[in-house]
Amino acid sequence: MNKQHRHAYQAIKEVCQSHHGWETILLEYIGVSRQAYHKSINRKETVWEKQDRTLKKHVKRIYEEHNGSVGAGKILTHLIHENKLGFKLSLKRVRRVMNELNLVCKVRKKKINRKEKEEKYIQDNILDQNFKVTKPNEVWLTDSTQIEYGPNKRYKVRLSGILDLYGRFLLGYIITPTETAEAEMTMFEEVFKNEGDVHPMVHTDRGSAYVANSFNKLLAQHKVSRSMSRPGTPYDNSPMERWWNDFKLRWMDLHPTPATLEELKNLVKEGIDYFNNQDRSDKINGFTPAEYRNKAI
Structure with a gap:
């Protein structure tokens, strides 16, 4: 029946x-x-x-x-x-x-197409490995790297930085537990404040922080042009990668592992000061990055 x-x-x-x-x-x-x-x-x-x-x-x-x-x-x-x-x-x-019984769940969480959302802010590789610049604040590169502290390097944080391609001068940095759009925005806002009315090309990889709506809106406010590395191509941002590599090999690895976060922050600050103001390079006629940059300004 x-x-x-x-x-x-x-x-x-x-x-x-x-x-x-x-x-x-x-x-x-x-x-x-x-x-x-x-x-x-x-x-x-x-x-x-x-x-x-x-x-x-x-x-x-x-x-x-x-x-x-x-x-x-x-x-x-x-x-x-x-x-x-x-x-x-x-x-x-x-x-x-x-x-x-005609019972339907009244709460349906809307699915977000994250890939589609992120693609809105994915840009072409405008820089295209053309690392020759003629003046300060023409091209900024940014990226983050992992650094450790504590017993047996137990604790890990992210060190983000903004590198002026002219002279390889690190304009600013920030240490945070993880790489987030909010952290990148804080760092960029501070650098824009220090550098004044500048409109560089900003080159990044395609990390979630760099394709975030809020991060890209901030850059748009400062009228910058955007460029992004192609997927799986670290060479597209090789000067930034090389800077991190030198910073770790020639500074972090040659000092005892910091025991605390405060010690780590002090060591990073001293290291950045060393590479900006003391380390001389024959690629920029024997100047330090700060001297080379100031000479142009």
Whole structure:
């Protein structure tokens, strides 16, 4: 007996309790014999039907207890945890019962297409490994690297920096637990404040911090042009990568591992000062990066 017939028989039974004689009329109307009707009405409920009726009662109860904010998966979890039914349950069965009861989860978290969202801020590699510049603040490179401190280098933080391609002078840096758009924005805001009205090309990789909406809005406010490394191509940002490499090999690795974060910050500050103001390079005519940059300014 299908669901439609069952509901029709139940309706006829209820109506005929107070209106004798209507049974024949109604059965003829739906095209069912009295024998089939009485056989159906008097039949015993099957085990499956009993389970289904019980399951519907509990599904509806849990749904209402949670103000309709739960779906089939959550309801199944609650039913299994309560362990009151005594028969096997499945997600498919709970979904079917919810459909029959017209119960729909009212809370649906909107799926964010992160790839599509990030692609909005992915730029071409405008710099294209052309690392020759003629003046300060023409091209800025930025990136972050991991540095460690504590016993056995137990603790790890991110060191982000902005490198002026002219003379390889590190304009600013920030140490944070992880690389975030907020940290990069703080660093850039400080550098823009120090450098004044400048509009460099800013080259980055495609990390999540650099494709963030907030980060790119900040750069747009300062009217910079954007360039990004191609995927899996560190050479597109090789001067920045080389700076980090020298900083670690020639400074961090030659000093004892800092025991505390404060010691690490002091060591990083001293190292950046060394590379900006003391380290001379034949690539810039024997000047330090600071001297070379100041000479141009």
